[in-house]
Amino acid sequence: MSFLSPTALHTRTASRKEDITAHGARLFNVSPETFSNWRWQMKHQVQSAEECAGLLSLTGSEQEAFVALKEKFHAGITPYYVALMSAGDARCPVRVQALPVMEEQVDALGVADPLKEVTNSPVKEVVHVYEDRVAFCVAQLCPVYCRYCFRKRRDEEVGLHFNKTIVDAGIAYIASNSRIRDVLITGGDPLIANDATLENLLSRLRAIPHVEILRIGTRVPVTLPYRVTPELAKMLAKYHPIWVNTHFNCAEEITPEATAAVDTLLREGIPVGNQAVLLKGVNDTPERLKALVEGLVRIRARPYYIYQAQIVEGTGHLRVPVEKGLDLMRSLRGNTTGFAIPQYVLDTPFGKVPLSPNHVVGRQGDEVVVETNGGKLWGEPNPLGTYEPKRPLLDVPEERKPHVVRL
Numbered sequence: 001m002s003f004l005s006p007t008a009l010h011t012r013t014a015s016r017k018e019d020i021t022a023h024g025a026r027l028f029n030v031s032p033e034t035f036s037n038w039r040w041q042m043k044h045q046v047q048s049a050e051e052c053a054g055l056l057s058l059t060g061s062e063q064e065a066f067v068a069l070k071e072k073f074h075a076g077i078t079p080y081y082v083a084l085m086s087a088g089d090a091r092c093p094v095r096v097q098a099l100p101v102m103e104e105q106v107d108a109l110g111v112a113d114p115l116k117e118v119t120n121s122p123v124k125e126v127v128h129v130y131e132d133r134v135a136f137c138v139a140q141l142c143p144v145y146c147r148y149c150f151r152k153r154r155d156e157e158v159g160l161h162f163n164k165t166i167v168d169a170g171i172a173y174i175a176s177n178s179r180i181r182d183v184l185i186t187g188g189d190p191l192i193a194n195d196a197t198l199e200n201l202l203s204r205l206r207a208i209p210h211v212e213i214l215r216i217g218t219r220v221p222v223t224l225p226y227r228v229t230p231e232l233a234k235m236l237a238k239y240h241p242i243w244v245n246t247h248f249n250c251a252e253e254i255t256p257e258a259t260a261a262v263d264t265l266l267r268e269g270i271p272v273g274n275q276a277v278l279l280k281g282v283n284d285t286p287e288r289l290k291a292l293v294e295g296l297v298r299i300r301a302r303p304y305y306i307y308q309a310q311i312v313e314g315t316g317h318l319r320v321p322v323e324k325g326l327d328l329m330r331s332l333r334g335n336t337t338g339f340a341i342p343q344y345v346l347d348t349p350f351g352k353v354p355l356s357p358n359h360v361v362g363r364q365g366d367e368v369v370v371e372t373n374g375g376k377l378w379g380e381p382n383p384l385g386t387y388e389p390k391r392p393l394l395d396v397p398e399e400r401k402p403h404v405v406r407l
């Protein structure tokens, strides 16, 4: 069962008039000006069951988990993101992403570092999997600690947030490797540093001649949209070409505030993409996924990836079978704007692998037979000629041959 019916969901995201700032200010008993100050938000991160009193009615599992998981996995939620939650319904997709639950203690499959990031880092915090690009994890802290985070193992570490020694060594590594043309700045959430710290990092990376593009991976437009000030966007734009990938997971997160944050970046010429994670109870129905991607194109954030959730310890209750993911991708094709459809990928220690629903049935002589999204088989004239394919298509199964439609 989804938390809202598709119709209710659509009405709510398309026409919600009251913004989260007004609602949150009332909830936290501060002025809207205070509530929309990003530093106030970071200082008032909700980190315990006691702090939820009067804001949310917690389930037993949520209450217990705040204490039981304290040493193992961080909990921390911006007041803004709390204000997005349903106070009474634990199935709320926003709650599911941020409130700890006792299920995190039982995950038979989960491992600490499924992407082997430690082995893949030649110097600390520079993950180098592809020859031409790196992920540079400069930040350790986040506005909201997502329960499904694939760097959840790192919650016990301290002192890594924009650590000078680590940042200096990372920059030196990137500068010394002329094949690196693309640097993905990530963490943690890099945008919770102040403008001067960020500018120092960006200017040093921009000074490296072979670094062509800079990208920032951040959830700030979703979890702390007030951080995206016009000043921040202007500063970022000094280091173009710069791209931002953010991380919306459900239509409920597409608020007027988040919309404004994305718009502020776009107005400075910064393209905004979205990397979602496929999560049980958050976006794993055709209606919810469609509402998310259509909401994203309405605010001009281009759906880029939807990730298969990694087998990270403590996240088993949120994972979805790949077959379900493929069915969901099939449900989008033909039913929404082509560029609203993200690529479904599985990340591995050897890089990302597309998980694509297969529409190619096979080859039948000079024809390639495909299955359309309505289920029709289409025979496309396409002689192979003298080409010797590396991966030959299968033959079309006998029982399907009579059903092929042609021009």
Ligand SMILES: *Cc1c(COP(=O)(O)O)cnc(C)c1O
Binding pocket: 127, 128, 129, 130, 133, 134, 135, 184, 347, 352
């Ligand atoms: C995801 C990722 C990248 C970027 O991959 P793209 O497919 O280019 O977006 C780079 N390095 C690492 C280690 C990554 O995990």
